Amino acid sequence: MELQGTIKLIDETKTYGNNGFRKREMVITTEEQYPQHILIEFIQDKCDLLNNYKVGEPVKISINIRGREWTNPQGEVKYFNSIQGWRIEKLQESGTEENMPPVPPIEAFEPADELNEEDHDDLPF
Template sequence: MEVQGKIKMIGETETVGNNGFRKRDVVVTTEEQYPQHISVQFVQDKTDLLNNYQVGQDVKVSINLRGREWTSPQGETKYFNTIQGWRIESVQANAPQGQTPPPQAFEPATDLNEEDHDDLPF
């Protein structure tokens, strides 16, 4: 899955727990009729992917949806979802998706015979 939009916020890398788990959040605002502010979490070595990006930049983020179950000490079960990023790439602003590059210009052939240009039947 992918989320595309403009970077609204890039958080600092946080280390959580005693095992050195690292996480970093980025908020991407979609560009549609009703823009959404999507928080995407990058973890472990993927946190470094955000170093080359800035607020205001147009990006496409490849994501996975993660869900987990947690049972409280009182026996109550709760469910949590996380949007986890694994790739981020810059996109050109205002470029339609799927747009093909313009065709390359070719130089006209110069080795045509003078007689070849009159071969049309009309």
């Protein structure tokens, strides 16, 4: 699955336990009628994928949804979900000049010197 949005937060990498389990969280804000703030976690070697990104950048993230079952000391079963990112790529910001096709400079066109208004053309107007 993939999610798209603008980076709202990138947290520091945190290490847990004796085995050195690494986790880094980020939040993106989706661009829809009701924007959502989605927490995505990157684990182990995927933490480093976030090093070249900053708040405010539009991104597309490939994700996996994970679910866990846990029984508390009172015997009640609880379920937890998490969203794990495994790839991230930058998107171009909408509305920027980067999205527009290049336009040649006006000097690239020669002026029409021999124009006869009475010549027939095939234009519908």
